[in-house]
Amino acid sequence: MFTGIVEEVGRIEGIKRRGASMVLEVACRRVLEDVRIGDSIAVNGVCLTVISFSDSTFSADVMPETMNRTNLGELQIGSPVNLERALAAGDRFGGHFVQGHVDGTGMIESLTPDENAVRFRIGVPEELTRWMVEKGSVAINGISLTLVEVGERHLTVSVIPHTLEATQLKEAQVGDRVNIECDMIAKYTAKLLSRERNGLALKQ
Numbered sequence: 001m002f003t004g005i006v007e008e009v010g011r012i013e014g015i016k017r018r019g020a021s022m023v024l025e026v027a028c029r030r031v032l033e034d035v036r037i038g039d040s041i042a043v044n045g046v047c048l049t050v051i052s053f054s055d056s057t058f059s060a061d062v063m064p065e066t067m068n069r070t071n072l073g074e075l076q077i078g079s080p081v082n083l084e085r086a087l088a089a090g091d092r093f094g095g096h097f098v099q100g101h102v103d104g105t106g107m108i109e110s111l112t113p114d115e116n117a118v119r120f121r122i123g124v125p126e127e128l129t130r131w132m133v134e135k136g137s138v139a140i141n142g143i144s145l146t147l148v149e150v151g152e153r154h155l156t157v158s159v160i161p162h163t164l165e166a167t168q169l170k171e172a173q174v175g176d177r178v179n180i181e182c183d184m185i186a187k188y189t190a191k192l193l194s195r196e197r198n199g200l201a202l203k204q
Contacts, residue, residue, distance in 0.1 A: 004144025045142025047100025
């Protein structure tokens with residue numbers, strides 16, 4: 001479990017492709033402070049398992065399903081990535097419940113200055129926006145953000161200067177693909193309501 005509060009921005013140090021999978025090596029510092037083999041670290045919002053580490057890097061496997069559903073397959077040597085260690089018992093909870101299980105990706109359509117913030121408009125599939133509401137939560141590349149606007153095939157978030165400086169979004173450009181994880185509570189609620197509706201329909 002994660003919170004969507006990015007701890008640091010790492011850089012891709014190595015990529016070993018193995019057919020439809022790969023091993024990523026990520027250069028970083030802070031998330032290595034207490035790292036162990038088997039720990040979970042969110043990389044651009046994707047929960048990955050540490051398989052090896054050094055004083056300045058860690059490595060993780062990326063399976064085909066993750067390659068297909070996220071933007072990790074588009075990373076290159078030097079690409080910036082948002083990093084967050086899994087939530088520990090007793091930690092301060094500053095974002096929202098983030099599982100690190102990406103639902104899909106979206107495309108940045110525009111970046112618009114808005115006083116002291118930047119407004120991101122991101123095109124997303126309709127199957128994802130059905131789990132979104134204005135002023136609700138969404139994780140974009142692992143960053144906990146508040147939804148400003150939700151359309152049928154787009155969402156808008158407003159990003160403050162601190163978040164821009166502390167995350168990979170400061171290097172984001174129009175046309176970039178980003179990982180989207182919808183609010184876990186919204187997904188479970190929608191599933192339960194769907195089952196109830198189906199149950200009522202069957203009874204009728």
